[in-house]
Amino acid sequence: MTAQHLPGDAPFFEEWRTKLQGTRRSLERARAVGQALGTWDRTLPVLVVVGSKGKGTAAVHAAATLSAALVDVGRPAHTGLVSSPGLRTNRERMRFDGLAISPDEYEQLARSLVRARTAVPPTGDGYLSPTGSFTITGAAWAAGLGADVLVLEEGLGGLSDEVSLFDPLVVAVTKVFYEHGEQLGPTLDHVARDLLGIVGPGTRTIVTVPQDAEVTAIVEETAAKFGAELVTATTDSPMSVPAGLAPITRLNAAAGETAARALASALGWRVDEARVAAALASVRVPGRLSRHMLDGVPVMVDGAISPEGIAATVADYLRWHGRLDTVVASFPDTKDVAACFAELRGFERVIPSRADDYLTFTKAEALYDEVLDARTALARGVKTARTQGGGCLMIGTQSYVAIALDVLDVATETAFVPPSA
Numbered sequence: 502m503t504a505q506h507l508p509g510d511a512p513f514f515e516e517w518r519t520k521l522q523g524t525r526r527s528l529e530r531a532r533a534v535g536q537a538l539g540t541w542d543r544t545l546p547v548l549v550v551v552g553s554k555g556k557g558t559a560a561v562h563a564a565a566t567l568s569a570a571l572v573d574v575g576r577p578a579h580t581g582l583v584s585s586p587g588l589r590t591n592r593e594r595m596r597f598d599g600l601a602i603s604p605d606e607y608e609q610l611a612r613s614l615v616r617a618r619t620a621v622p623p624t625g626d627g628y629l630s631p632t633g634s635f636t637i638t639g640a641a642w643a644a645g646l647g648a649d650v651l652v653l654e655e656g657l658g659g660l661s662d663e664v665s666l667f668d669p670l671v672v673a674v675t676k677v678f679y680e681h682g683e684q685l686g687p688t689l690d691h692v693a694r695d696l697l698g699i700v701g702p703g704t705r706t707i708v709t710v711p712q713d714a715e716v717t718a719i720v721e722e723t724a725a726k727f728g729a730e731l732v733t734a735t736t737d738s739p740m741s742v743p744a745g746l747a748p749i750t751r752l753n754a755a756a757g758e759t760a761a762r763a764l765a766s767a768l769g770w771r772v773d774e775a776r777v778a779a780a781l782a783s784v785r786v787p788g789r790l791s792r793h794m795l796d797g798v799p800v801m802v803d804g805a806i807s808p809e810g811i812a813a814t815v816a817d818y819l820r821w822h823g824r825l826d827t828v829v830a831s832f833p834d835t836k837d838v839a840a841c842f843a844e845l846r847g848f849e850r851v852i853p854s855r856a857d858d859y860l861t862f863t864k865a866e867a868l869y870d871e872v873l874d875a876r877t878a879l880a881r882g883v884k885t886a887r888t889q890g891g892g893c894l895m896i897g898t899q900s901y902v903a904i905a906l907d908v909l910d911v912a913t914e915t916a917f918v919p920p921s922a
Contacts, residue, residue: 505589505590505907507591507592507607507608508608508611509591509608509610509611510591510611512611512615512618513591513611513614513634513635513638515618516530516618516623516628516630517629517631519628524627525628526627526630526632526633527624527626527627527629528661529624529626530621530624530626530627530628530629530633531629531630531633531634531636531637531663531666532666533621534614534617534618534621534634534637535617535637535640535641535666537618537620537621538617538637538638538641539645540637540638540640540641540644542641542644543644545581545640545644545648545649545650545651546650546651546670546764546767546768547650547651547652547653547667547668547669548563548567548651548653548669548671548673548764549652549667549672549673550563550652550655550672550675550757551655551658551672551673551674551675551699552673552675552676552696553676553677553678553696554678554749554753554805554807554809554810555675555710555749555750555752555753555756556584556654556675557584557654557786557788558750558753558754558757558786558789559654559753559754559756559757559760560582560584560653560654560757561584561757561784561786561916562753562755562758562761562784563673563760564582564916565599565761565780565781565783565784565917566741566761566765566772566777566781567580567650567652567761567764568598568780568919568920569773569776569777569779569780569920570770570771570772570773570776570777571771571772571773571776572649572768572770577776577920578649578765579598579646579647579648579649579650580599580649580651580652581595581596581597581639581640581642581643581644581646581650582595582597582599582643582651583595583596583635583636583639583640583643583651583652583653583654584596584654585632585635585656586656586899586903588788588902588906588911588913589903589906589911589913590913591607591635592604592607593913593914593916594639595607595610595642596916597646597648598919599783599916599917600915601913601915601916602639610642613641614634630656630663632656632657632662633662635656636653636656636663637663637666640653640667650768651667652761653669655699658695658696658698659695659697659698659699659700660694660695660696660698660699661698664699665698665699668701668703669700669701669704670703670704670706671704671706671707671761671764671767672697672699672700672706672707672729673707673709673759673760674707674708674709674712674720674756676809677689677693677712677713677716678692678713678807678809689715690719693715693716693720694719697719697723700723700724700726700729701727702727704727704729705729705730706729706730706731706732706760706763706764707720707723707724707729707730708733708734708756708759708763709732709733709734709756710733710735710753710755710756711733730763732759734752734755734756735752735755736748736751736755738755738759740754740755740759741758741778742754742755742758743781747820748817749790749813749817750789750790754781754784758781775920776920779920780918780919783917784917785912785915785917786916787802787912788803788804788899788903788905788906788911790802790803790814791803792821793911795883796883796887797887798883798887798891798892798893799893800883800892800893801817801818801821801822801895802895802896802905802906802909803894803895803896803902804898804899804901804902805896806832806836806897806898807836807841808840808841808844811844811845811896812844815844818894822891822892824891825847825848825849826848826849826850826889826891826892826893827848827852827882827885827886827889827891827894828845828848828850828851828893828894828896829854829879829881829882829893829894829895829896830845830852830853830895830896830897831853831854831856831862831878831898832853832862832864832897832898833855833857833860834861834862834863834864836898838865838868839864839868842865842868848894849889849891850885850889851869852873852878852881852882852885853865853868853871853872853873853878854872854873854874854875854879854897855872855873855875856874856897856900856901856904857900860898875904876904876908879904882895
């Protein structure tokens, strides 16, 4: 959920909100509704980003890199980006050349989705998920504006996600670890195979970051099965991503840039290095190890919700700020709450928070005397940091991150600025 709710949000969540207990999302329904929307009226080259951490960073940097490519002499590529979830509003899930869909366009698109859903009566085999709704409508919207390429970030899974309805030319894989076992399977093997299930006969290149041995074996197996080139992006890879980014951010950005270059090469587009450098220098990814100031207090915001991700965030906060002082954290019962809070044990002050009305926080309440609502907790964290002369880390679910960005009044409309033609 986002910090701000728009009238146009309702159609995207309607079938999920009214689903019968025990029903699951239906890819076939997403395909049928997408056909009614005209999602596949134009067949665009597609780059899909999958993984457990860093997908948003990779997707934005991929889209920015592609916006700097030249389709032919003097004409830059137009890039559609559909990411998940939104930041302050759900409009930010859909971008054209880095800019979020406008409020008026969003409302029009919502009405189009209602018409398409009405034209395709439910079959009873499942519902159209919110992520699927945004994916198929965002792709249709970008194609209608004249996009030359689509960058799609998976919402939950690869083969089991609506991104599997597209035929990706290039797949970027960020760090994969065990999560969402209730949807993707009981083991890391299941999770990795579902994510890599997006790769198909049309996939020319798989770009991955360094993975654990078990995941590496599955990536290599998948590449061999479909004859796709396998490229491993590292922080030492030649790239135009600006220096000074946090190591994990730089790694995911490298994966996105590398994947975009592979796609541009496959399409015969020309990549101008000066244009790429300018586009990547303009990238802004709030809520992913992003750094801000509020009332003189240095603040970092991140959406890590696993022990591994939290450990990486804490390490980056320490490198940046030099001290583990105040952290405001929000981990619902659906996460490994004890393990997540254990990664924050080095902080002088931990302020637990709740952010999602539809989730419970009983595990956090068992660990701490008081669990505050998000806005109260964030205000206390900043006030404490200011009083103590330190900084504040804000970490938790994307819903919580959205509220943090709203409190900080972070600009989220523009993800990057394409270089001029």
